[in-house]
Amino acid sequence: MLKVLIFVEHKKGVIKKVTAETLSVGKNIAGQAPLTAVVFGAGAKNAASCLAKYGADRVIVFESEYLTNPMSKNAAKPLTDIITQEQPDVVLFPHTAVIKELLAAVSANLGVSPIVDCVAIENSDEKLVCCRSVYAGKIVASLKSNQKPTIVSLRPNIFQIIEHSVDTKIEEFSFRMNATDILTTIREISCEGKTRPELMEAKIIVAGGRGMGCAENFVLLEQLADFLGAAVGASRSVVDAEWQPQCIQIGQTGKTVAPELYIACGISGAIQHLAGIYSSKTIVAINSDPDAPIFKIADYGIVGDVREIVPALILELKKAKQSS
Amino acid sequence: MNILICVKVVPDSDTIIKIAPDGKTIDETNIRLAINPYDEYALEAGVQLKEKFGGEVTVISVGDENAAGVIKKCLPVGADKALHLIAPNSRMADALSIARMLADEIRNHPFDIIFCGKTTIDAQNGLVGELLGSLLNIPVISAASQFSIDGNRAVVSRDVDGTKEIVECALPCLVTAEKGLTKPRYPSLREIMLAKKKQIDSRPVVLGDPNLCVLGMEYPPNRPPGKIVGEGVGAVPELVRLLTEEAKVL
Numbered sequence: 001m002l003k004v005l006i007f008v009e010h011k012k013g014v015i016k017k018v019t020a021e022t023l024s025v026g027k028n029i030a031g032q033a034p035l036t037a038v039v040f041g042a043g044a045k046n047a048a049s050c051l052a053k054y055g056a057d058r059v060i061v062f063e064s065e066y067l068t069n070p071m072s073k074n075a076a077k078p079l080t081d082i083i084t085q086e087q088p089d090v091v092l093f094p095h096t097a098v099i100k101e102l103l104a105a106v107s108a109n110l111g112v113s114p115i116v117d118c119v120a121i122e123n124s125d126e127k128l129v130c131c132r133s134v135y136a137g138k139i140v141a142s143l144k145s146n147q148k149p150t151i152v153s154l155r156p157n158i159f160q161i162i163e164h165s166v167d168t169k170i171e172e173f174s175f176r177m178n179a180t181d182i183l184t185t186i187r188e189i190s191c192e193g194k195t196r197p198e199l200m201e202a203k204i205i206v207a208g209g210r211g212m213g214c215a216e217n218f219v220l221l222e223q224l225a226d227f228l229g230a231a232v233g234a235s236r237s238v239v240d241a242e243w244q245p246q247c248i249q250i251g252q253t254g255k256t257v258a259p260e261l262y263i264a265c266g267i268s269g270a271i272q273h274l275a276g277i278y279s280s281k282t283i284v285a286i287n288s289d290p291d292a293p294i295f296k297i298a299d300y301g302i303v304g305d306v307r308e309i310v311p312a313l314i315l316e317l318k319k320a321k322q323s324s
Numbered sequence: 325m326n327i328l329i330c331v332k333v334v335p336d337s338d339t340i341i342k343i344a345p346d347g348k349t350i351d352e353t354n355i356r357l358a359i360n361p362y363d364e365y366a367l368e369a370g371v372q373l374k375e376k377f378g379g380e381v382t383v384i385s386v387g388d389e390n391a392a393g394v395i396k397k398c399l400p401v402g403a404d405k406a407l408h409l410i411a412p413n414s415r416m417a418d419a420l421s422i423a424r425m426l427a428d429e430i431r432n433h434p435f436d437i438i439f440c441g442k443t444t445i446d447a448q449n450g451l452v453g454e455l456l457g458s459l460l461n462i463p464v465i466s467a468a469s470q471f472s473i474d475g476n477r478a479v480v481s482r483d484v485d486g487t488k489e490i491v492e493c494a495l496p497c498l499v500t501a502e503k504g505l506t507k508p509r510y511p512s513l514r515e516i517m518l519a520k521k522k523q524i525d526s527r528p529v530v531l532g533d534p535n536l537c538v539l540g541m542e543y544p545p546n547r548p549p550g551k552i553v554g555e556g557v558g559a560v561p562e563l564v565r566l567l568t569e570e571a572k573v574l
Contacts, residue, residue, distance in 0.1 A: 073454075073464055097484045101466055104454030113420035113535035116449055129539060134416075134448050135341045139350065141416075142539045183463035187479070188490040198486040204573075228574075239504075246469060246504040247483035252337050252445055253361055253503050261573040272337050278544055282571040284563065290552070299550040300566055302559045312557040316564045317574070 001033040002126060005088035005149075007079065008051065009071055009099055013043025017201050018094035018156035020054050025159050026092050027055035029123045034058055038082055038173075041070025048170050055164035062173040066182055071098045074182050076105035078175040083110060088149050090128060095153035096200070107151050114151035115143050119158050119279065128152065136252035137275035156200045157258045158279065199231045199248060204261045205280075207233035207250055209273075211266020211287055211306050215243035220310045221265060227314055233257065235267045251276035266306040269294030286310070325379030327370040328438045330426060330453065331363035331398060333391035334415075334446040348538045349416065357394045361503065362441025368506035369471055369499075370439045371402030377473070379436075380404045384429060386422050388412045392526065399519035400511035408526040416447055418536040423455035425529055430460060435496055437478065442467045442500040453500040463493035466500040 004026045009016050027035050034057035039047045041063060048059040062078050069075075083091060083106065093103050095117045107114045119140070120131035128150050131142045145151075199205065206225040208218055218232070225232045234244035236251055250257055252272035258279040265286050267273060274297055277283060285298035286309045295301045302309055335341060336356040344351040359367075370381045383398040383406040385391060395408050409425060411417070430438070438457070443450030450466075457464030470481040479492045480499060511519070553559045553566065567574045 073458070076458070097467060100450065101454050101464055104451050105458040105464075107420065107451075108423070108455045108458030111420070113418035114451065115536060116451060132448075133544070134541075135335070135350070135446055136337065136448070137544060138341045139343065139541050140544050141541045144537050144539055145535065146533075146537060147535050184465055184491050184493040186489055186491050190488045191486070200485065245483075246502065247486070249503070261567070261571075278547070282567070282573045283547075283550070284567070285550075295550065295552065297547050297550070299548070299571065300563055301550060301552045302554060302556075302563055303552060304556040304559070308557055309560060312560045313563070316560045320564050320568065320574075 001031045002029055002089040002123060003033055003087070004030040004035055004090045004092060005083065005086055006035065006037045006056070006092045007099070008037050008039040008047060009094050009096055010039065010043065010047040013046030015047050015050055016094065016096070017161070018096060018154070020161045021156065021159040022092050022094045022154050023051065023054035023056060024162040025121060025154060027162065027164060029090060029121065029128065031123070036060065036086065036088070038062070038079065040075050040078070041067055045170065048168070052166055052168040053163050054161070055166055056168055057166050059168055059170045060173050061170060062175060064175070064177040066177045066179060069186055071102060072184060073101040073105040074184065075102055076109060077181055078173065078177065079106050080109040081175060082173060083149065091149045091151045093151070093153040095155050099153070103151065103153055110149070112147045112149065112151050113145070114153065115145060116153045117155050118152055119155050121152065121154070133256070136272055137256060137278050155256070155258070196225060197229065197231050199233055199250070199255055199257060202231035202259050204228045204230035204263070205233050205250075205257055205259045206230050206263045206265065207235065207267060208238060208265045208306070209235035209267030210237045211268070212238070213266075213307060217307060218244065220307065224263070224310055224314050227317060235273050236270070264294050264298065265310060267294055268292040269297070325373060325377045325437070326435045327373055327379060327381045328430060328433065328435045329363070329367045329370045329381060329383045329398070329403065330438065330440040330456070331367065331383055331385045331395065332360045332444045333357050333385060333387045333394040334360045334444055337361070337445055343541045343543070347540050350541070352390070357390060359394055359397060360441050360444045362443060362501050364508040365501035365503060365505040366439035366441050367398055367401060367403065368508045369501060372506060373437070373473070374402065382407065382433070384426060385409065386411050386414055386425055386529070388414060392524070396524060399522045400515040401509060404522060406524045408524055409529040410526055411529050411531050414531055416538060417531050418534055419449045419451035420455055420535055421531050423452050423459055425531065426452070426456050427459040430456075437495060438498040440498065440500045442502050453498055457498035460498070463497040464500070465491050465493060465497065467502040468499050468505050469502045471499060471505060
């Protein structure tokens with residue numbers, strides 16, 4: 001039995017999928033021990049009430065007028081305090097860009113070196129063995145921490161969500177925050193009318209490379225993505241050519257993704273790109289060059305011009321949907 | 325302005341990585357080394373800041389002896405000084421140990437801003453900058469895609485999990501660079517020649533007891549061989565059938 005504490009990422013009370021994944025892993029590691037979740041910020045109580053379903057026996061909530069950005073480093077003091085009080089064996093975080101500064105600040109406060117972005121985790125004789133990919137996924141390293149607590153973050157889209165039914169006890173944490181605890185402030189947030197899922201959590205990703213021919217042709221991929229409810233990604237060369245923004249680059253100097261379906265359109269498959277998509281469940285490649293390296297790791301390939309294949313694919317998917 | 329840049333020397337992204345016979349480290353013989361790409365964006369950001377406000381850019385790097393030649397390459401690009409903390413076998417050392425070593429050094433060094441890359445392409449922790457900022461008790465803004473100074477504050481734009489944010493904090497602070505924060509420059513021949521006069525301090529350091537222990541390294545399992553469904557638009561119906569009935573992902 002390990003005492004596990006989980007930090008919950010949520011947006012105004014709505015928890016993210018990776019939080020549910022993290023709780024499921026936590027429950028599994030904790031075994032019979034009660035699982036504690038920590039939720040900060042506005043909407044914390046709303047979020048807390050959805051956590052029972054993923055096995056949280058206790059939820060500690062904390063809100064403060066100063067803490068407008070509860071997933072940032074600004075939340076380090078109260079979270080450090082909770083961990084010091086609770087003395088867990090393991091603290092789990094979802095691995096997201098938002099949370100990383102907080103995770104690091106808490107780790108520095110506690111003098112613990114965290115193990116981040118894990119793709120596998122196992123309780124072996126009350127010691128956690130964590131696997132993470134290094135060298136852009138060319139190698140998987142397994143690690144063990146010599147410290148208590150062990151601080152671990154989990155990569156989104158890898159772990160299964162397991163539902164439980166438990167009675168959750170909600171406790172409020174009291175902590176006096178001051179204006180001086182707020183180190184960074186957000187001036188502006190924009191989502192730019194985003195309708196597509198986030199790259200890291202998307203079930204399906206449609207990605208384009210140089211073979212798309214020009215920036216304008218990405219409209220085809222957007223149409224395919226919108227039909228499938230997918231996110232749109234891009235290869236490095238496309239980002240370097242400024243056809244697409246850096247935030248959707250997939251690969252070694254971009255994001256590492258693990259969707260159920262990855263459709264690579266006009267991507268030749270440089271080793272740095274392949275490393276970033278390696279854990280995808282099913283990979284489809286569409287490329288005019290039959291010798292493109294992408295075909296070596298793709299489950300299904302079509303040799304042809306993406307500008308013809310993608311519209312045909314949208315049409316065929318529509319047909320399939322109507323007939324089912 | 326005193327500007328510090330933390331850089332790491334890493335295996336080039338095209339290098340083939342092999343696991344060493346001990347099964348716990350990588351084989352460092354015959355690998356091509358380079359400055360971690362994210363650190364190049366960080367360095368260029370620091371140099372641009374110096375060009376605008378005046379001051380000095382100092383590069384600090386923890387790495388083994390082989391790193392020295394690569395650290396030198398920061399000088400023609402615009403760094404005034406470089407400090408190499410020589411720590412053998414530090415490539416996969418845990419992030420906190422490295423951050424502590426940097427913090428100990430930086431405490432003796434006046435600074436207004438520290439730039440780091442947002443992550444390294446070898447260990448891929450993306451933690452050293454954030455840990456270092458916390459140890460030095462200064463604000464940290466990670467993964468900057470744009471950066472400016474507004475009075476005594478740093479203003480950063482970044483993309484966080486699909487949302488664009490503009491974040492600000494007071495100086496001194498630490499900012500980590502996302503790809504594309506800046507366009508790293510190529511030094512001219514003249515700059516390369518002039519850089520020969522610049523100094524690299526190097527000093528051996530001792531890493532503390534490891535907080536994390538690498539149990540082993542493996543290559544990821546091979547993906548099962550795939551199949552070419554066909555050529556041209558004619559293959560599309562079969563692809564949709566396979567995705568629906570065989571892979572069951574639609």
